[in-house]
Amino acid sequence: xxxxxxxxxxxxxxxxxxxxxxxxxxxxxxxxxxxxxxxxxxxxxxxxxxxxxxxxxxxxxxxxxxxxxxxxxxxxxxxxxxxxxxxxxxxxxxxxxxxxxxxxxxxxxxxxxxxxxxxxxxxxxxxxxxxxxxxxxxxxxxxxxxxxxxxxxxxxxxxxxxxxxxxxxxxxxxxxxxxxxxxxxx
Amino acid sequence: xxxxxxxxxxxxxxxxxxxxxxxxxxxxxxxxxxxxxxxxxxxxxxxxxxxxxxxxxxxxxxxxxxxxxxxxxxxxxxxxxxxxxxxxxxxxxxxxxxxxxxxxxxxxxxxxxxxxxxxxxxxxxxxxxxxxxxxxxxxxxxxxxxxxxxxxxxxxxxxxxxxxxxxxxxxxxxxxxxxxxxxxxxxxxxxxxxxxxxxxxxxxxxxxxxxxxxxxxxxxxxxxxxxxxxxxxxxxxxxxxxxxxxxxxxxxxxxxxxxxxxxxxxxxxxxxxxxxxxxxxxxxxxxxxxxxxxxxxxxxxxxxxxxxxxxxxxxxxxxxxxxxxxxxxxxxxxxxxxxxxxxxxxxxxxxxxxxxxxxxxxxxxxxxxxxxxxxxxxxxxxxxxxxxxxxxxxxxxxxxxxxxxxxxxxxxxxxxxxxxxxxxxxxxxxxxxxxxxxxxxxxxxxxxxxxxxxxxxxxxxxxxxxxxxxxxxxxxxxxxxxxxxxxxxxxxxxxxxxxxxxxxxxxxxxxxxxxxxxxxxxxxxxxxxxxxxxxxxxxxxxxxxxxxxxxxxxxxxxxxxxxxxxxxxxxxxxxxxxxxxxxxxxxxxxxxxxxxxxxxxxxxxxxxxxxxxxxxxxxxxxxxxxxxxxxxxxxxxxxxxxxxxxxxxxxxxxxxxxxxxxxxxxxxxxxxxxxxxxxxxxxxxxxxxxxxxxxxxxxxxxxxxxxxxxxxxxxxxxxxxxxxxxxxxxxxxxxxxxxxxxxxxxxxxxxxxxxxxxxxxxxxxxxxxxxxxxxxxxxxxxxx
Numbered sequence: 001x002x003x004x005x006x007x008x009x010x011x012x013x014x015x016x017x018x019x020x021x022x023x024x025x026x027x028x029x030x031x032x033x034x035x036x037x038x039x040x041x042x043x044x045x046x047x048x049x050x051x052x053x054x055x056x057x058x059x060x061x062x063x064x065x066x067x068x069x070x071x072x073x074x075x076x077x078x079x080x081x082x083x084x085x086x087x088x089x090x091x092x093x094x095x096x097x098x099x100x101x102x103x104x105x106x107x108x109x110x111x112x113x114x115x116x117x118x119x120x121x122x123x124x125x126x127x128x129x130x131x132x133x134x135x136x137x138x139x140x141x142x143x144x145x146x147x148x149x150x151x152x153x154x155x156x157x158x159x160x161x162x163x164x165x166x167x168x169x170x171x172x173x174x175x176x177x178x179x180x181x182x183x184x185x186x
Numbered sequence: 187x188x189x190x191x192x193x194x195x196x197x198x199x200x201x202x203x204x205x206x207x208x209x210x211x212x213x214x215x216x217x218x219x220x221x222x223x224x225x226x227x228x229x230x231x232x233x234x235x236x237x238x239x240x241x242x243x244x245x246x247x248x249x250x251x252x253x254x255x256x257x258x259x260x261x262x263x264x265x266x267x268x269x270x271x272x273x274x275x276x277x278x279x280x281x282x283x284x285x286x287x288x289x290x291x292x293x294x295x296x297x298x299x300x301x302x303x304x305x306x307x308x309x310x311x312x313x314x315x316x317x318x319x320x321x322x323x324x325x326x327x328x329x330x331x332x333x334x335x336x337x338x339x340x341x342x343x344x345x346x347x348x349x350x351x352x353x354x355x356x357x358x359x360x361x362x363x364x365x366x367x368x369x370x371x372x373x374x375x376x377x378x379x380x381x382x383x384x385x386x387x388x389x390x391x392x393x394x395x396x397x398x399x400x401x402x403x404x405x406x407x408x409x410x411x412x413x414x415x416x417x418x419x420x421x422x423x424x425x426x427x428x429x430x431x432x433x434x435x436x437x438x439x440x441x442x443x444x445x446x447x448x449x450x451x452x453x454x455x456x457x458x459x460x461x462x463x464x465x466x467x468x469x470x471x472x473x474x475x476x477x478x479x480x481x482x483x484x485x486x487x488x489x490x491x492x493x494x495x496x497x498x499x500x501x502x503x504x505x506x507x508x509x510x511x512x513x514x515x516x517x518x519x520x521x522x523x524x525x526x527x528x529x530x531x532x533x534x535x536x537x538x539x540x541x542x543x544x545x546x547x548x549x550x551x552x553x554x555x556x557x558x559x560x561x562x563x564x565x566x567x568x569x570x571x572x573x574x575x576x577x578x579x580x581x582x583x584x585x586x587x588x589x590x591x592x593x594x595x596x597x598x599x600x601x602x603x604x605x606x607x608x609x610x611x612x613x614x615x616x617x618x619x620x621x622x623x624x625x626x627x628x629x630x631x632x633x634x635x636x637x638x639x640x641x642x643x644x645x646x647x648x649x650x651x652x653x654x655x656x657x658x659x660x661x662x663x664x665x666x667x668x669x670x671x672x673x674x675x676x677x678x679x680x681x682x683x684x685x686x687x688x689x690x691x692x693x694x695x696x697x698x699x700x701x702x703x704x705x706x707x708x709x710x711x712x713x714x715x716x717x718x719x720x721x722x723x724x725x726x727x728x729x730x731x732x733x734x735x736x737x738x739x740x741x742x743x744x745x746x747x748x749x750x751x752x753x754x755x756x757x758x759x760x761x762x763x764x765x766x767x768x769x770x771x772x773x774x775x776x777x778x779x780x781x782x783x784x785x786x787x788x789x790x791x792x793x794x795x796x797x798x799x800x801x802x803x804x805x806x807x808x809x810x811x812x813x814x815x816x817x818x819x820x821x822x823x824x825x826x827x828x829x830x831x832x833x834x835x836x837x838x839x840x841x842x843x844x845x846x847x848x849x850x851x852x853x854x855x856x857x858x859x860x861x862x863x864x865x866x867x868x869x870x871x872x873x874x875x876x877x878x879x880x881x882x883x884x885x886x887x888x889x890x891x892x893x894x895x896x897x898x899x900x901x902x903x904x905x906x907x908x909x910x911x912x913x914x915x916x917x918x919x920x921x922x923x924x925x926x927x928x929x930x931x932x933x934x935x936x937x938x939x940x941x942x943x944x945x946x947x948x949x950x951x952x953x954x955x956x957x958x959x960x961x962x963x964x965x966x967x968x969x970x
Contacts, residue, residue: 051905053892
């Protein structure tokens with residue numbers, strides 16, 4: 001296979017080939033392997049102190065200080081209703097760029113462990129099967145079959161914008177800012 | 187595009203940026219002209235000769251051989267325009283006129299006459315009228331901004347720069363209002379328009395070019411002393427600047443949307459006005475060179491007008507100066523004449539120098555990122571510096587290096603902060619301009635004075651302070667000050683005064699707006715407030731409370747609403763704006779003597795003064811502005827309602843308590859030192875007590891937005907990065923109070939007096955508490 005051609009497809013996402021083909025960062029959650037489009041990944045950081053934010057859904061672990069920026073961290077296990085697990089040495093946070101309504105937003109996702117970067121070709125990708133009512137597959141781009149294993153390729157925008165929608169139902173009030181806060185002060 | 191065209195365009199671009207004092211850029215231009223000469227095929231052709239002449243002129247500028255450098259630069263511009271006409275537009279050589287200064291053989295003989303400066307200007311204006319008059323119709327018709335084939339990045343830069351030029355020109359015009367003969371200022375305005383004209387021509391923005399050209403011509407007359415920039419001429423130029431700004435806005439719009447903008451309607455009246463003045467400048471204004479010695483002598487009372495007339499008639503020879511004649515004829519002693527001459531010199535010298543600082547433009551985003559990174563650096567530095575391992579080490583070398591690192595970090599932090607600071611001068615200038623316009627409209631005489639315009643404020647504040655200030659200044663002119671007749675009646679000077687001050691005090695920045703008008707009418711305010719049902723009928727109000735009534739929404743005592751403002755209308759918006767910046771507005775007023783609005787603002791919006799509190803295992807920051815007081819809590823102080831709602835009696839006032847632990851459903855910390863404290867907070871209308879475990883001390887922290895994910899969380903105002911690098915949540919007092927009030931009491935129910943008892947065991951451990959607070963404070967760097 002021609003490497004150049006492959007890369008082109010992956011980055012420019014044009015042509016008749018499957019636009020899902022490309023490089024993926026794979027990580028582990030329990031026994032399952034997931035993949036994130038590499039272009040969405042900003043960086044991978046080790047586990048750090050996470051400040052809990054009260055009164056938020058349980059899958060939001062809190063906020064961290066990413067070199068001066070405060071970004072939310074979502075525990076993907078909890079997000080997918082998987083069993084919670086103690087953090088280990090391998091636990092880490094993948095910082096991703098989410099396309100929000102007002103430009104991109106940085107978010108951290110907490111995963112069990114990061115595996116590797118894989119080049120997945122279009123002939124290795126299948127549409128997600130339908131499981132019926134019990135399993136939501138809307139946030140799955142496809143299933144990558146690599147070396148007898150299965151990688152669940154996530155549409156990270158969908159996974160995480162769900163986080164917002166879940167409790168940001170009142171859009172008009174969405175931006176809490178300095179002005180909101182200080183209207184309290186006289 | 188041929189090589190020669192490219193070369194010409196390069197030189198044209200360089201010329202736009204050129205400054206007579208900037209030798210390197212002049213050298214580049216010089217080299218550019220020589221390259222043009224080399225690129226021409228025919229070394230004796232007009233192009234080659236014109237370029238050679240131009241390069242010689244550049245040399246003269248560099249060598250200080252020409253008396254009027256600015257004029258020489260505009261000659262160079264004309265040369266380039268001519269060259270462009272030949273090379274790019276392929277106009278016949280005969281049709282293209284070159285200025286005589288560059289020494290083409292067909293140059294007019296007067297170029298060598300002694301009054302060179304005059305001729306430079308004259309030939310320019312001549313050219314101008316030649317260009318304009320026969321083609322005037324054509325010029326007006328295509329006043330359309332079209333950006334079909336332009337380079338958007340160059341265009342963007344042009345717009346930014348042109349706006350700056352407009353601002354400079356406006357500032358200088360304001361200066362001219364007070365000192366009409368301020369030659370450097372006139373030159374600066376001229377130069378601004380000239381630069382805009384050059385660039386607009388280069389970018390084919392015809393309307394802007396034409397407008398700049400006409401203004402420039404008028405300013406040129408002012409430079410020569412034919413006209414004075416005051417009265418209607420100043421107005422015309424102010425108008426030109428305003429329209430110029432609108433044109434730039436339209437250009438920007440066109441740049442974004444790609445459309446065409448027909449601006450002829452806007453430009454035409456201003457252009458007509460300028461042209462009318464140009465046709466007959468003497469009518470518009472008679473020139474007034476520095477006062478003559480004779481006039482000064484008359485003013486001093488040393489001579490009378492007839493004596494001077496006589497002296498002038500009796501001059502021994504025409505070149506003799508008036509002073510000499512007067513002394514010779516014994517009319518006045520030499521000493522007096524010398525005195526008059528000195529004061530004449532003084533008047534000539536009294537023009538403030540226009541200084542131009544070297545500036546670099548930086549993308550604000552980059553700047554913010556730099557400041558963010560510096561903040562991180564500070565935190566990282568303190569994390570290293572406070573590390574247990576480092577503190578344990580006995581090595582003096584490590585300690586010394588750490589101290590050194592600390593010092594550098596602080597310095598960088600200060601510099602970073604300073605970079606965000608900008609002077610309030612441009613904001614004040616806008617106000618001065620507004621007052622000038624308002625004065626004309628309202629028919630009041632107003633003297634507007636400004637102090638502290640060099641005060642530096644965070645960029646974010648400057649961006650937000652303009653509107654409230656403008657509103658208050660308008661109010662002062664329109665309603666605060668009386669008409670000249672009213673003032674005369676009350677024995678005040680006819681001219682009203684409005685003063686704006688900016689100054690730093692105690693870590694805050696203050697803006698004061700003071701007028702010497704009639705002051706606020708307390709009775710009317712109270713009556714109005716009662717009428718509108720804003721206050722209870724019988725309550726006695728202090729002065730301050732009365733004045734604050736005008737800040738309430740829907741309050742207006744203005745008997746007439748003018749197009750300028752209605753006092754009170756919008757004061758609530760002003761208040762809101764100020765509070766949005768975490769500031770405070772204070773009003774003082776004395777009937778008959780005036781009103782003072784004093785705004786107190788934090789130095790920067792990025793930093794918040796907060797009290798770090800500990801609740802269970804979590805730390806929160808409560809904005810100091812919302813805190814009234816704090817006190818330690820003991821069991822005896824608490825009253826309950828139906829065993830649920832808790833409150834304390836605070837000096838006679840019942841204060842509901844909010845338990846943060848319950849409200850936020852925090853995980854209980856079993857190992858904590860119990861030391862309960864009530865932080866009394868208020869949000870303007872409501873007052874409550876937040877029950878926290880401990881105060882960890884007051885500190886300034888950088889506010890970080892939590893982003894859209896937490897948009898719904900009204901109780902949190904943002905995040906702050908604490909000294910250990912973790913994020914602390916800043917509590918929004920108003921949000922928390924609302925939350926607590928809306929909460930059905932389920933959470934509070936969970937709380938029983940029993941659990942309270944277990945918690946309240948060690949309330950008297952004040953000493954330990956204080957120590958810890960101090961320690962925490964000293965550990966916490968003030969993050970940028």
